[in-house]
Amino acid sequence: MNTNEIYQSLGISPKVLNFCKEVEESLKSRFEQIDQTAEYNQMKVIKAMQDNRVSDVHFAATTGYGYNDLGRDTLEQVYANLFHTEAALVRPNLISGTHALHIALSGNLRPGDELLSPVGKPYDTLEEVIGIRESSGSLKEYGVSYRQVDLLEDGTFDYENIEAAIHENTKMATIQRSKGYDPRPTFSVEQIGELIRFIKKKKPDIICMVDNCYGEFVEKIEPTDVGADIIVGSLIKNPGGGLAPIGGYIAGKKEWIERASYRLSAPGLGKEVGASLGLNTAFYQGLFLAPTVVASALKGAIFAANVYEKLGYAVVPDSKEERFDIIQAITFGNPESVIAFCQGIQAAAPVDSFVTPEPWDMPGYDAPVIMAAGAFVQGSSIELSADGPIKPPYAVYFQGGLTWYHAKLGVMMSLQKIADKKLLFIP
Numbered sequence: 001m002n003t004n005e006i007y008q009s010l011g012i013s014p015k016v017l018n019f020c021k022e023v024e025e026s027l028k029s030r031f032e033q034i035d036q037t038a039e040y041n042q043m044k045v046i047k048a049m050q051d052n053r054v055s056d057v058h059f060a061a062t063t064g065y066g067y068n069d070l071g072r073d074t075l076e077q078v079y080a081n082l083f084h085t086e087a088a089l090v091r092p093n094l095i096s097g098t099h100a101l102h103i104a105l106s107g108n109l110r111p112g113d114e115l116l117s118p119v120g121k122p123y124d125t126l127e128e129v130i131g132i133r134e135s136s137g138s139l140k141e142y143g144v145s146y147r148q149v150d151l152l153e154d155g156t157f158d159y160e161n162i163e164a165a166i167h168e169n170t171k172m173a174t175i176q177r178s179k180g181y182d183p184r185p186t187f188s189v190e191q192i193g194e195l196i197r198f199i200k201k202k203k204p205d206i207i208c209m210v211d212n213c214y215g216e217f218v219e220k221i222e223p224t225d226v227g228a229d230i231i232v233g234s235l236i237k238n239p240g241g242g243l244a245p246i247g248g249y250i251a252g253k254k255e256w257i258e259r260a261s262y263r264l265s266a267p268g269l270g271k272e273v274g275a276s277l278g279l280n281t282a283f284y285q286g287l288f289l290a291p292t293v294v295a296s297a298l299k300g301a302i303f304a305a306n307v308y309e310k311l312g313y314a315v316v317p318d319s320k321e322e323r324f325d326i327i328q329a330i331t332f333g334n335p336e337s338v339i340a341f342c343q344g345i346q347a348a349a350p351v352d353s354f355v356t357p358e359p360w361d362m363p364g365y366d367a368p369v370i371m372a373a374g375a376f377v378q379g380s381s382i383e384l385s386a387d388g389p390i391k392p393p394y395a396v397y398f399q400g401g402l403t404w405y406h407a408k409l410g411v412m413m414s415l416q417k418i419a420d421k422k423l424l425f426i427p
């Protein structure tokens with residue numbers, strides 16, 4: 001079998017294959033750029049590991065309290081070096097990105113403090129953490145108030161109202177780097193730096209926290225290189241490299257990380273406890289692979305943007321735009337195509353490829369949602385995945401891909417499924 005034949009054996013028609021091959025050809029210089037960023041970030045990771053003398057002993061499992069967990073403590077120092085911060089928490093008991101964000105916020109805010117979001121509404125799950133939506137145990141219940149300044153019409157920062165929103169009690173600012181699943185632009189690290197400088201000029205002691213989810217290793221610099229006091233992310237996204245089976249990280253100034261650690265474990269205990277239970281190897285190895293995994297996901301996103309833009313669909317970011325996260329949105333304008341797209345992503349997966357996803361009424365959503373994920377780790381969105389709410393404008397959000405070839409197959413399979421249903425015409 002040659003390569004074309006093996007694609008055909010997977011269900012990709014010569015027509016889809018040829019169309020996609022042409023698109024791929026046009027992306028060579030774009031991909032080269034991504035590889036250059038990956039190369040730089042790979043060296044950054046290796047340097048941080050070498051500087052911390054990472055060794056066999058760090059892969060040993062600890063149990064119980066986890067005192068003197070050398071692997072855990074060294075991994076945290078590796079993250080700190082990598083992000084150019086004083087300290088970090090990198091833990092399996094930070095169970096998700098939302099949890100890590102919650103710990104960073106609740107560890108550093110006290111009753112009477114105010115939290116500011118200068119970039120509009122935060123990620124859905126944070127609404128309950130903050131108390132934007134009534135929720136038991138929210139920051140609001142603990143006497144922490146919240147203020148939000150929406151972005152301007154064109155997606156830029158509303159400096160005038162940000163300035164007006166900052167007052168004596170403003171203690172922290174939460175800045176979400178990725179658009180997540182909102183129709184606004186993702187910010188570059190440079191833009192985030194500009195915003196932080198503005199905030200600090202007005203009130204230097206505001207702790208600026210960046211939700212770094214989906215952004216790690218997309219650029220050569222991270223928000224902590226441009227003034228962020230704390231960055232937070234999930235290990236089942238970019239920095240876990242697909243190998244971390246759970247986890248989150250919080251990196252930043254020592255004082256803020258320690259305060260977060262007292263919230264994670266208990267006052268008085270902090271960072272000293274928390275067994276890593278044998279997960280350290282996956283964390284180290286995943287971090288080691290992360291720069292190339294992120295590059296694969298980025299190539300997949302750019303490929304999808306180019307394939308679908310060429311076929312006449314609206315894509316965000318567009319086919320030429322610079323990328324600051326790994327998420328790709330494609331607007332189909334009809335529910336059937338959203339469903340076929342997700343079924344194609346599922347059919348291309350190494351795991352559960354035989355399952356056909358259908359829209360369902362997910363708690364917390366106002367319309368049925370269809371999700372495709374044939375992942376080794378449940379909920380892992382650094383692995384190839386897609387989801388779309390079944391409501392206008394009928395858009396799907398697509399992200400991940402541990403290898404470029406898998407991401408490519410996913411995009412081709414999505415196109416195949418849509419074409420099979422005669423919902424589009426391939427020239």
Ligand SMILES: *Cc1c(COP(=O)(O)O)cnc(C)c1O
Nearest residue numbers: 096097098123178180211213234
């Ligand atoms: C995924 C994500 C989160 C939450 O992470 P979970 O691991 O799903 O809890 C928060 N913010 C952004 C921008 C995200 O993309």
